[in-house]
Amino acid sequence: MKNEVLKNYLIEGKIDIDKLIDDFYGYIYMIVKNGVSVYITDEDIEEIISDVFVAIWKNSSKLLNSTELKPYIAGTTKNIIKNKYRNLKIDFSISDYEESLVDNLNIEQSTEENEQNKIIADTLKTLKPDEYKVFILFYYEAKSIKEIVNKLNLSASNVKTILHRVRKKIKRNLEDGGYGYGK
Amino acid sequence: MENNNDLKENVKKDVKEKIAILNASKEFEMKSEKTRKVMYQILSVCALFVLCLVISKNVESPSNSIKVAKNNNQIQKEQYIQENNIVFNEGSIKSLEDIDGKWEEANLEEEFEFVDEINVPDGLYLSRQGKLFEREYINNDVELSDDYTKLWQYTLIYANDDKEDGPYIEITFTKEKYILGCLMPDEEKMPSSIINGKEVKLFKGKYMRDESKITGEAFFEKDGYKFYIEAHRIDEEDFINVLKSILK
Structure with missing residues (x-):
């Protein structure tokens, strides 16, 4: 696989997550599967790979367009595996894949879900299909109400009502989980 | 191979969901009640310590302890402003003048x-x-x-x-x-x-x-x-x- 740089995965300054996953999923899969010396389930592999891509998305603004992604991804994967299996011995032979590895232990934000995000994630599991679609279109694809209306063939008031309902559910669950606005 | 494709599609869905959650969480900006309670407890203890220190040094000048009490209120208000970023002013900026338009x-x-x-x-x-x-x-x-x-x-x-x-x-x-x-x-x-x-x-x-x-x-x-x-x-x-x- 030729070395790919970040700029090849940017659309209007934002990371093309689908293309990134298509091109590097297999690479990360191999690293995880062969590098972790303990038994690892498909769910664990899926979680680690997801966390790697989320970490790249979160830190993409700090990278140069000319950053080579393979060593960066390999380094991120290594750190995420190390964090996940902190108490276990890991035979991590990353050198089979890369001559030089970018050590990105300086990544500010951990990909571990914090408590608040976990509550939101649990709320998503209770959403109806149309509520989930609106949530993803609004918060992941950053679509406007008008664009969501056109994409889902719903009325504007319908979309606004759905969004309002989802926000209320999330807020209620956050409050039940001990979070609140300051007074 | 088919299983691997399923895994890849799951990863795509998972990544998009996690990014959406990160974006959504910024909107809520809620603070843990537990964290706030602990911080206020620590602040109260520190304020009490400072008060005792000042009183012990300035027993004969009551005006100094009033100044310390005012400073503690200021600390708490600044902490509130920093944490919550919402400060309501008293009064109104609505004008009662008739608008010629x-x-x-x-x-x-x-x-x-x-x-x-x-x-x-x-x-x-x-x-x-x-x-x-x-x-x-x-x-x-x-x-x-x-x-x-x-x-x-x-x-x-x-x-x-x-x-x-x-x-x-x-x-x-x-x-x-x-x-x-x-x-x-x-x-x-x-x-x-x-x-x-x-x-x-x-x-x-x-x-x-x-x-x-x-x-x-x-x-x-x-x-x-x-x-x-x-x-x-x-x-x-x-x-x-x-x-x-x-x-x-």
């Missing part, structure tokens, strides 16, 4: 994209929207024109069918130097709140018939426009949510 109904939803994104409480609808025109100065700025030709500001009004007791929100915005019907807030005397990274002057008053509701006012600038929001018979939280949806 001409109102025209207009479809602002088509003209301004942000109107679609405004998050109003359930049951409210956009009942009126339009433009206010003023007279212009003519003849070397000596006289005012007879006609109202200068577009001065835009207004959106949200209400429900209960005109007396129901919530009511009026959003006015302009590119001009000031908003008609609103007094410019005193920058120095009125502390600002920060909502979604933008500075906002907030004011609130009680609604006598229902203690859970407020009369809220907000003033801020965004994208070259000055905004004045006036809300009546509304939950404080709903009022802040309206502002957050405009200040995205």
Whole structure:
């Protein structure tokens, strides 16, 4: 696989997550599967790979367009595996894949879900299909109400009502989980 | 191989969901009650320690302990401002002067994209929207024109069918130097709140018939426009949510 740089995965300054996953999923899969010396389930592999891509998305603004992604991804994967299996011995032979590895232990934000995000994630599991679609279109694809209306063939008031309902559910669950606005 | 493709598709769905959650969590900006309680407990202990220290050193000068008490209040207020970024000023910036202008109904939803994104409480609808025109100065700025030709500001009004007791929100915005019907807030005397990274002057008053509701006012600038929001018979939280949806 030729070395790919970040700029090849940017659309209007934002990371093309689908293309990134298509091109590097297999690479990360191999690293995880062969590098972790303990038994690892498909769910664990899926979680680690997801966390790697989320970490790249979160830190993409700090990278140069000319950053080579393979060593960066390999380094991120290594750190995420190390964090996940902190108490276990890991035979991590990353050198089979890369001559030089970018050590990105300086990544500010951990990909571990914090408590608040976990509550939101649990709320998503209770959403109806149309509520989930609106949530993803609004918060992941950053679509406007008008664009969501056109994409889902719903009325504007319908979309606004759905969004309002989802926000209320999330807020209620956050409050039940001990979070609140300051007074 | 098929299993691997399923895994890849799961990863795509998972990644998109996690990114959406990260974006959504910024909107809520909620603080853990547990964290806040622990911080206030620590603050209280520190404040008590400082108070005891000062009292033990200045037993014969009571005015010093009053100053320390005032400083502790200031610390707590600053902590509150820093943590929550919401500070309501007392009073009102609504002007009671009659406005000399001409109102025209207009479809602002088509003209301004942000109107679609405004998050109003359930049951409210956009009942009126339009433009206010003023007279212009003519003849070397000596006289005012007879006609109202200068577009001065835009207004959106949200209400429900209960005109007396129901919530009511009026959003006015302009590119001009000031908003008609609103007094410019005193920058120095009125502390600002920060909502979604933008500075906002907030004011609130009680609604006598229902203690859970407020009369809220907000003033801020965004994208070259000055905004004045006036809300009546509304939950404080709903009022802040309206502002957050405009200040995205």
